[in-house]
Amino acid sequence: xxxxxxxxxxxxxxxxxxxxxxxxxxxxxxLEVVYDYEEIKKxxxxxxxxxxxxxx
Numbered sequence: 070x071x072x073x074x075x076x077x078x079x080x081x082x083x084x085x086x087x088x089x090x091x092x093x094x095x096x097x098x099x100l101e102v103v104y105d106y107e108e109i110k111k112x113x114x115x116x117x118x119x120x121x122x123x124x125x
Contacts, residue, residue: 072109076100 076085080098104107 072105074103074105077103 071087073087075087076090077083077097077100078085078093078096078098079101081093081096083093083095084103084113085093093100
């Protein structure tokens with residue numbers, strides 16, 4: 070499950086779909102990932118974190 074909604078330019082605010090792109094085509098500003106925080110809140114709980122296997 071992906072929690073990524075898309076990309077957004079930090080400079081001009083234009084939005085882009087989820088693609089391997091890191092620069093705005095319009096203003097050459099950096100693109101940032103836009104996350105679906107509501108969906109993350111539903112699935113990533115304290116209990117789920119406590120039940121995860123340790124990474125070693």
